[in-house]
Amino acid sequence: MYLLKYGSISAAIVVGLYAVLIGLLTTSNFQAHVVYLHKIQMTWFKDLNVPEGFGFLRNQVTPFSINSPSGEKLYAWHILPVELYRHNEAVLLSESSGFASDFTKKHAFKLLRDDADALLVIHMHGAAGTVGSGYRVPNYRALSAGKPDKIHVLTFDYGGFGRSRGQPTERSVCLDAVTVVHWALRVANVPPSRIIIFGQSLGTAVSLAVAEHFALQSPPIVFAGHVLVAPFVDVATLMATYKVAGTIPLLSPVANIPPFFNYLKRYIRDHWSSKDRIADYIHANEANGEKYQITIIHAEDDYDIPWTHSKELYWHAVNATRAAGVSPGELEEVMDDGKKCLGPAGTVFEWKTENGAIREEILKTGLHDVIMGNPIVTLAVMRIFTAVNPDIGTREG
Ligand SMILES: *[C@@H]1O[C@H](CO)[C@@H](O)[C@H](O)[C@H]1NC(C)=O
Numbered sequence: 001m002y003l004l005k006y007g008s009i010s011a012a013i014v015v016g017l018y019a020v021l022i023g024l025l026t027t028s029n030f031q032a033h034v035v036y037l038h039k040i041q042m043t044w045f046k047d048l049n050v051p052e053g054f055g056f057l058r059n060q061v062t063p064f065s066i067n068s069p070s071g072e073k074l075y076a077w078h079i080l081p082v083e084l085y086r087h088n089e090a091v092l093l094s095e096s097s098g099f100a101s102d103f104t105k106k107h108a109f110k111l112l113r114d115d116a117d118a119l120l121v122i123h124m125h126g127a128a129g130t131v132g133s134g135y136r137v138p139n140y141r142a143l144s145a146g147k148p149d150k151i152h153v154l155t156f157d158y159g160g161f162g163r164s165r166g167q168p169t170e171r172s173v174c175l176d177a178v179t180v181v182h183w184a185l186r187v188a189n190v191p192p193s194r195i196i197i198f199g200q201s202l203g204t205a206v207s208l209a210v211a212e213h214f215a216l217q218s219p220p221i222v223f224a225g226h227v228l229v230a231p232f233v234d235v236a237t238l239m240a241t242y243k244v245a246g247t248i249p250l251l252s253p254v255a256n257i258p259p260f261f262n263y264l265k266r267y268i269r270d271h272w273s274s275k276d277r278i279a280d281y282i283h284a285n286e287a288n289g290e291k292y293q294i295t296i297i298h299a300e301d302d303y304d305i306p307w308t309h310s311k312e313l314y315w316h317a318v319n320a321t322r323a324a325g326v327s328p329g330e331l332e333e334v335m336d337d338g339k340k341c342l343g344p345a346g347t348v349f350e351w352k353t354e355n356g357a358i359r360e361e362i363l364k365t366g367l368h369d370v371i372m373g374n375p376i377v378t379l380a381v382m383r384i385f386t387a388v389n390p391d392i393g394t395r396e397g
Pocket of ligand 1: 279316319320322323324325326
C-alpha cells in the first residue's frame with residue numbers, strides 16, 4: 001500500500017519536473033544555456049593565460065585576443081607545432097610569457113605570417129568549456145602531428161565562453177568565428193588554400209556556417225578543407241535524440257508525439273541547420289568550380305550525438321553534388337559497393353566529384369570527444385592538406 005502510494009507520488013514528481021523542464025526549454029535564455037553550456041567552464045582552477053598548466057611548453061602557446069566587430073575581445077590561443085618550436089626554442093624562451101597584448105610582435109606570430117609554407121588549422125570547439133578544456137588539448141596535438149614543423153593551430157572562445165565576454169546566440173557565434181578567420185587571412189596573411197577549419201560537436205555547425213559564409217562571397221573564398229568530428233543535422237533533430245549523460249533521453253518521449261514536438265520546435269531560437277549549410281556550401285562550390293574537401297568523422301559509441309546524425313548529414317552533402325540530387329536509396333547502393341570495411345576500425349567511404357571529395361569515417365569506438373586526440377584526426381588533416389598542396393607531403397621543412 002505505502003509503496004504504491006509513494007511510488008505514484010514520485011512518479012508524479014518526475015512527470016511534473018519533466019513538464020517544468022519542457023516549459024523552461026521554450027524560454028530562449030534557458031535554451032541558450034542548454035545548447036551552449038557556456039557557463040560550464042571546466043577549467044575553473046586553472047589560468048588560461050598560463051598554458052604551461054595545460055601541459056604545453058613555455059611559450060608554445062600564446063594567449064592573445066582578436067577584436068570582434070561588436071567591440072568585444074575574443075580570447076584566443078595560438079599553438080606552435082612541436083618541431084617548429086624546437087627549431088626556435090632559444091628565441092621563444094627569451095621572450096616574456098603569458099597573455100600577449102600585441103601578438104604581432106611575438107616570434108610565434110612571425111613564424112606563422114612569414115613562412116610561405118606555413119599551414120594553419122582554425123579550431124572551432126564544441127559546447128561548454130574553454131580553449132583549454134578536456135580533450136581539446138590532445139586534439140591540438142593531433143591536428144599538427146602530421147607535419148610538426150608546419151601546422152599551426154588557432155583556437156578561440158566564442159563570446160560568452162571563458163574569457164570572451166557576451167551572450168552566445170547563433171548569430172554572435174558565427175560572427176565571432178568569421179572574425180577569427182578574417183584575422184588569419186588578413187593579419188596572419190595565411191591564404192585559404194593553407195587553412196583547414198576543424199570543428200567538433202557544436203563547433204561543426206559553426207565551421208559549416210563559416211564554410212557557407214565564405215563560399216558565397218564574391219569572389220568566393222574556399223579553404224583547403226573542413227574536418228567535422230561528431231556533427232549533427234540541426235538542433236531540432238539533436239533535441240529528439242539527445243540523451244543526458246548518454247542515458248536519459250531528454251526529449252525523445254515528446255519527439256514520439258509529432259504534433260507536440262512540432263509545436264515545441266517553434267520555440268527553437270538557434271537552429272544551427274548544418275544540413276542546409278553543407279548543401280549550400282557544396283552547391284556553391286560545384287557551381288563555381290571551386291575545389292573542396294570535407295571529412296566527417298563519428299564514433300558509433302558516441303552517446304552524446306548518435307552517429308546517425310553523420311549519416312544523415314552525409315546524405316545531404318552528397319545530395320547537393322548533383323543538380324538533380326541523389327536519392328538516399330541510390331547513395332546506399334553506391335556505399336554498399338564502395339565502402340571500405342576496416343574491421344574494428346570501422347568503415348570509410350568517399351564520394352568524389354570533379355571538384356570535391358566528401359569523406360565519411362565511422363569508427364567503432366572513440367566516444368564523443370576522446371576521438372579528437374586520435375591519429376584519425378591527424379590523418380584527416382594531412383589528407384586534405386596534401387590533396388590541395390601536393391608538394392607538402394614530399395618537401396622537407
Ligand atoms: C536534394 O537535392 C535536390 C536537388 O538539389 C533538392 O531539390 C532537394 O531539396 C534535396 N533534398 C533535401 C532533403 O534537401
